[in-house]
Amino acid sequence: MTNVDIVGLGMTQMSLRPSLSGDATPVQLAGQATRAALADAGIVHRDVDALLVGSSQGVRPDRLGVGFAAQGGFGDLRLLEHVEIKGATTVAMIQRARHAITTGEASTVVCVFADAPLVAGKGSGSTYAQSGGNIGARGLERASGLLGSVPTYALLARRWLHVTGNSAEDLCAVATTARRWAEGNPDAVHREPLDEDGYRRSPMISEPLRRLDCARPVNGAVAIVLTGEPAIGTSRLRVRGTGREHPVRRRRAGAESWFGGGRRAVDDALGQAGMSRGDLDVAQLYDPFTVVTLILLDEYRLTGEAPVGEFVRAGQLGPHGALPTNTGGGQLSGFYLQGMTPLAEAVVQLRGTGGARQVPGAITALVGGIGGRMDHHAALVLERAA
Amino acid sequence: MSTMNVMSDWLLGAELAPDVDNDPLRPLYDAAARGELALPFCASCKLTLELEQYVCDGCGGQQRDWWVVAPEGVVHSSTVMHRREPGLVLTDAPYPVVDVELASGHRLIMTTLHPDPTAPAIGTAVRVAFRRLGLVHIPAVTNSANTTGPGETA
Numbered sequence: 001m002t003n004v005d006i007v008g009l010g011m012t013q014m015s016l017r018p019s020l021s022g023d024a025t026p027v028q029l030a031g032q033a034t035r036a037a038l039a040d041a042g043i044v045h046r047d048v049d050a051l052l053v054g055s056s057q058g059v060r061p062d063r064l065g066v067g068f069a070a071q072g073g074f075g076d077l078r079l080l081e082h083v084e085i086k087g088a089t090t091v092a093m094i095q096r097a098r099h100a101i102t103t104g105e106a107s108t109v110v111c112v113f114a115d116a117p118l119v120a121g122k123g124s125g126s127t128y129a130q131s132g133g134n135i136g137a138r139g140l141e142r143a144s145g146l147l148g149s150v151p152t153y154a155l156l157a158r159r160w161l162h163v164t165g166n167s168a169e170d171l172c173a174v175a176t177t178a179r180r181w182a183e184g185n186p187d188a189v190h191r192e193p194l195d196e197d198g199y200r201r202s203p204m205i206s207e208p209l210r211r212l213d214c215a216r217p218v219n220g221a222v223a224i225v226l227t228g229e230p231a232i233g234t235s236r237l238r239v240r241g242t243g244r245e246h247p248v249r250r251r252r253a254g255a256e257s258w259f260g261g262g263r264r265a266v267d268d269a270l271g272q273a274g275m276s277r278g279d280l281d282v283a284q285l286y287d288p289f290t291v292v293t294l295i296l297l298d299e300y301r302l303t304g305e306a307p308v309g310e311f312v313r314a315g316q317l318g319p320h321g322a323l324p325t326n327t328g329g330g331q332l333s334g335f336y337l338q339g340m341t342p343l344a345e346a347v348v349q350l351r352g353t354g355g356a357r358q359v360p361g362a363i364t365a366l367v368g369g370i371g372g373r374m375d376h377h378a379a380l381v382l383e384r385a386a
Numbered sequence: 387m388s389t390m391n392v393m394s395d396w397l398l399g400a401e402l403a404p405d406v407d408n409d410p411l412r413p414l415y416d417a418a419a420r421g422e423l424a425l426p427f428c429a430s431c432k433l434t435l436e437l438e439q440y441v442c443d444g445c446g447g448q449q450r451d452w453w454v455v456a457p458e459g460v461v462h463s464s465t466v467m468h469r470r471e472p473g474l475v476l477t478d479a480p481y482p483v484v485d486v487e488l489a490s491g492h493r494l495i496m497t498t499l500h501p502d503p504t505a506p507a508i509g510t511a512v513r514v515a516f517r518r519l520g521l522v523h524i525p526a527v528t529n530s531a532n533t534t535g536p537g538e539t540a
Contacts, residue, residue, distance in 0.1 A: 129471040137437040139404045140411055143524050145397055145483050145497045147471050154465035155485050155495075162463070162508050204468040206483075207505075250443070251436050253459075253487035 004098045005385060007233025008043075008110075008225030009347045010036025014218040014335035016189055018120040026055060026064040029221035030114035031072050037110065037223035041233045045072075048225075050079035050106035052096055054089040054113040056338070064114045072112075079106045086371025087286055088244070089113065090339025091378035094226065095242045101228040108229060113340045114221035124217040125150075125205075149288070150214055152373060154206035156258040157291040161208065163256070166294065168208050170309040172199045174290040175212045175332060177318045182329025184357030189216050190333040213290040215336035222340035224347070234386075237350050240275070240364075241381040243268030249375070259295055262377035266300045266366065269379040277302060280381075281362040282349050283323055284342030286370045287330040293317075296368060297325070300379075324359045339369040343380070350384045395519045396501050397477050403520030411437055413452035418516050418523035424452040425492045434491035455490035457514035457525075462487045464505035479503050484527050486512055499526040 010033040019025060030053070038044060051074055055064040066082050068074075079100050083093045090113060097109035117127050128148040132138050146152060161167065176199055182188035194212070202212035227233065247261025270276060283302060287293045294308050302323060303311040311317075317325040328334040328345035335341060346365040348354050354362075362384075369378040394400065406415045414437075417424030426435040430447035441448055464484040470477065482505035485495050498505075499515045506512060512529040 125469060126471060129469075129474065134402060135405050135409045136411060139409065140414075140437070140524070141495045143398065143402050143404055143519055143522070144495050144526070145467060145475070145481055146495055147467075147474060148469075150469065151465055151467050151483050154467075155463040155483065158465055158508070159463040159485075204466075204480075206469065207466045248443075251493040252434055253462075253489075253491045253493065257493065 002102050002228040003385070004101045004226055004228055004239045005233065005236040006224055006239070006347060006382065007227050007236055008037040008041030008223070009344060010034060010038070010040055010223040011187065011344060012220045014187055014189055014220040014337065016118065016216070016218060018118040019116050019219055024116060024219055025062045026114035026116050026221070027062065027068060027071050029116065029219065030064050030068055030112045030223070033114065033221035033223035034072055034110055034112050037225050041225040041227070043108070043225070043232055046075050047232070048074060048108050048110050049077055050097065050100055050109040051077055052079075052093045052109060052111045053082050054084070054093055054111070054339075055082070056115045056117065062116070064112070068112070079109070085376050085378070087288070087338050088369040088371040088376040088378035090343050091242065091367060091369040091380045092244070094224070094239060094343070094380055095244070095378075097226045098239050098242065101226065108225065108227040108232060110223055110225055112221060112223040113338060115217075115337060116219040117217045118219050150209055151206040153289045153291065154209045156373065157208055157289065159256070160259060160291060160295055164298075166309045170294055170312055171208065171213055171290040172196055173312045174287075174293045174317070175199050177312065177315065178287070178326055178330045178332040178334075180318050181327050181357055182333035184355060185328040185334055186355070188329040188334040189218060190329065209289060209291070212332070215288040215331035216333070218335040218337060220335060220337050222337055222344050224343065235351050236386040237347060237382045238385040239380065240383045241269035241272030243272070243379045245377045246375065258373055259299065262296070262299045262370070262374070263301060265377040265379040269366070269381045273381040273383070275364065275381060279364055280323065280366045281364045282327055282346065282359050283325045283366045283368070284346045285326060285330070285368040286339065286342055287326055287332055288336065290332065292370065292374070293326065293330070295374065296370070300368070327354065327357055327359055342367045342369070346382055350382055394476065395517055397475065397481055397497055397517070398519060399474055399476060400520030402474060403522045406522055415522055417452065417454060418525060421516065422454045423457045423514050423525060424454050425488070425490055426450045426452055455488060455492070459486040459488035459512060459514070461485070461506050461508050461510045461512060462493060463508055466503065466505050477501055482506070484512070486514070486527065488514070494525060496525050496527045499528040
């Protein structure tokens with residue numbers, strides 16, 4: 001079977017500043033990231049025969065779509081799709097690209113995600129609070145004060161802490177560990193040191209989640225080039241395995257509706273790769289809130305015999321830990337660009353270009369993606385091939 | 387129309403009121419206007435359905451009925467929301483959001499009937515009453531001594 005390798009990575013600057021006078025729309029950001037990714041792979045637009053685009057859900061007139069083929073300077077393509085499975089989109093794009101390359105539908109694929117939630121005059125929290133509409137179940141939730149995504153995850157967090165016996169100290173440990181990694185990442189938006197006192201001074205948003213328990217949305221884009229052509233690229237990271245799980249849970253009395261499910265995605269990805277959890281050098285998980293890191297480590301069985309809270313408080317996610325995790329600061333301290341955040345960091349680590357945050361000898365990585373209210377799980381195992 | 391009817395909600399601006407005429411939850415709002423809590427069930431096998439579930443996962447039935455249920459339940463999870471979105475949130479203090487497991491088997495996210503800077507803990511027994519948001523009646527939790535006062539401070 002054709003090997004499928006990641007040979008190009010391109011990132012824009014991750015900006016906390018709103019786009020002014022339309023100078024950084026998702027399409028423009030996607031164009032910049034794509035140009036950088038192609039240059040990184042040593043190819044040009046006409047060498048690409050497939051394009052997969054991803055963008056945030058919601059009604060945004062300028063969201064990235066399949067029109068990017070024309071807007072972004074591409075020539076005729078053999079595959080063009082908008083991939084949409086919420087936070088699992090990035091890994092789903094890699095799966096789609098791998099399928100296309102191995103079946104001969106395409107040979108070289110660009111995957112690009114761009115988002116620009118920060119607009120002039122409004123914080124990102126405001127943008128999210130104002131969106132969601134006023135009909136259906138979401139309309140009823142919003143009419144009950146559930147504005148934005150933080151209170152939903154606060155309910156989830158409270159429930160998870162109650163059911164598992166974990167504590168807010170564990171949330172704090174995730175936040176401070178992410179920040180330690182971010183200190184070494186020039187692309188991270190929060191690089192100043194953070195200790196436990198600093199975490200506790202962070203304003204409460206929705207109990208038990210403080211501002212520093214929440215990801216930091218940015219305006220930015222990331223593009224990835226995958227190919228089956230051995231002649232393209234100098235750095236090659238092989239797609240060794242992928243997996244998905246979409247647990248359908250019911251909001252009924254007596255049932256848990258937010259957690260449980262997702263482990264199969266990791267089992268399948270590792271199974272394809274012929275690896276076990278102990279073979280993973282780094283983990284890059286989707287961490288929109290601190291509690292999600294804890295839940296995923298637990299759900300994916302990544303802490304061995306150790307209870308997840310103990311594992312995290314012992315620093316095992318940090319530098320020199322048993323499983324360096326979210327080594328660029330994740331979405332919490334790095335930047336929130338949905339599924340591209342963990343994938344971009346995995347590419348950096350496996351290439352050995354992580355600078356101050358490089359995990360020595362990192363050859364293999366687990367990349368995760370979750371969507372919705374932890375309804376969609378996607379996993380990807382990468383290994384350095386050259 | 388009584389004076390109470392034109393009082394604003396303690397928590398939110400009326401622009402957040404559901405668009406009842408175009409809303410798939412209209413039977414819930416129609417019942418709420420009568421002071422009753424109605425929720426969806428499979429018309430064939432009577433299974434509890436989610437608010438926007440149209441096919442029964444128990445029997446595959448495609449019809450659902452909205453039946454009046456007992457306005458009581460137990461807290462599944464809760465939070466106190468400190469972030470108050472300017473222009474949408476009227477209260478000047480943190481407010482509770484509660485996810486309740488109803489005796490009917492449904493789950494429903496609500497705030498409290500009256501202002502309350504705390505939220506009932508997981509496992510607390512609560513009852514459901516109705517807030518008035520714009521022209522729409524919205525289910526709300528009423529549970530403890532400190533929510534029985536008149537409360538409408540807005």
